[in-house]
Amino acid sequence: MRASRAIWFYGADAVGKSVVGWEAYSQIVARGRPAAYVDTDHLGFCDPRPDDPSALVAANLGAVWANYAAQGVDHLVISGILVTAEHRRLFADALAHCSLTTVLLQARPETIRARILRRRQVEAAEQQTTLSDTVVEELHDYGDRSVRFAALLETGGFADLSLGTDDATPAQIAARALDRLLPPVV
Numbered sequence: 389m390r391a392s393r394a395i396w397f398y399g400a401d402a403v404g405k406s407v408v409g410w411e412a413y414s415q416i417v418a419r420g421r422p423a424a425y426v427d428t429d430h431l432g433f434c435d436p437r438p439d440d441p442s443a444l445v446a447a448n449l450g451a452v453w454a455n456y457a458a459q460g461v462d463h464l465v466i467s468g469i470l471v472t473a474e475h476r477r478l479f480a481d482a483l484a485h486c487s488l489t490t491v492l493l494q495a496r497p498e499t500i501r502a503r504i505l506r507r508r509q510v511e512a513a514e515q516q517t518t519l520s521d522t523v524v525e526e527l528h529d530y531g532d533r534s535v536r537f538a539a540l541l542e543t544g545g546f547a548d549l550s551l552g553t554d555d556a557t558p559a560q561i562a563a564r565a566l567d568r569l570l571p572p573v574v
Contacts (some may be wrong), residue, residue: 392462392486394453395569396479398470399493400538401530402503404553404561408493409467411562416463416570424456428468442475450482457485463570473546491565492547499554500538501531 397409406427413425431448432441445468453464464483470476470490480488495503505527512519519527542550549568551561 392457392464392483393570394464394466394483394486394488395565396466396468396470396488396490397493397565398468398490398541398547399495399553400500400541401534402500402507403493403495403538404558405467405493407558408553408561408565409465411558412566413465415559415562415566416465419566419570421463421570422459422461423463423465424452424459424461425465425467426452428466431468442478446478446482449479450484453483453486471541471544473544476546489548489569490546491569492541492544492550493553493561494538494542494550495553497535497538500534501528504531504534 395412397405397412399405406429409427410425413423416423426449428445428449431452432445434444438444449466456464464486470479476488476490505524508519508523508527549565551564553561556564
């Protein structure tokens, strides 16, 4: 039996965590390996909000992993925010009998800002509305905060691998990560 492995794609808003994570999951399955995907954003939504949401996310991640492992899954792809080395240890501990590799996704500041604005523009177009000047200004502020957060994450020093997302498709980025992190099936 192969050792179980988790690959966590993390980074600032709008770098492509979810779409690259989903693509990586799809590519692992296409390689014939039992895999599962989870976005940690969904593991902490509750009201009332706990004092320490990371503890709740870790507990939920551990439970989800246990259920997947019981089904024969040995590769877990995770996407979501990961901020500190301490949180990395907390989440790694929750993944019983599973090694965790972290992949920091990065994008240029102008790419992050443009993606944040474009998301809302697409939503508005689908709803046949336009964005007010106030909303556009708020989105610019959000983009600036995300750029600052991206810079903070780059100083964290706990990424096992860093990949840029500016000039490649999610499929290409996922393939680059998997080619470097997963040994070929023999």
